[in-house]
Amino acid sequence: MSALTIQEVERQTGLSGPTLRYYEEIGLIGPIARDDSSGHRRYGEADLDALQALACLRAMGVGIEDMRTYQANRALGRVAAGEQRDLLTRHAHRIEAEIERLQVHLVYLEAKAALWDARDRGDAADEAAASDRVEAVLPALEGAIR
Structure with a gap:
């Protein structure tokens, strides 16, 4: 997959541009790579994967702090599986x-x-x-x- 523009990521995730920028600003994703010539954001496959997970959580009413925990647990993998299970079960x-x-x-x-x-x-x-x-x-x- 080549680098995606913010508009392409909006279409694939259903998240708005301001939401994507906000998620980067608060550290839920990123930092997002920038195009050298334009400075525009370019999202990679891992970014898109994380954003699709966040879009699902957001649609289910999961708050920012639980999204943050979810993302941190995803990065930890199996060692955080129990905490991830508990977070999802609670929701x-x-x-x-x-x-x-x-x-x-x-x-x-x-x-x-x-x-x-x-x-x-x-x-x-x-x-x-x-x-x-x-x-x-x-x-x-x-x-x-x-």
């Missing part, structure tokens, strides 16, 4: 909890939509059933909002 549990909250929100929205659909159709029996579903999900919804 997996966080995402599982978020999915559970979102499932409650989904059930609530579907029940409310069914209620309004029944009202729109003038179907009192369906409206009462949908109202019961809304009432049943309210305690879980209140817990999911907090």
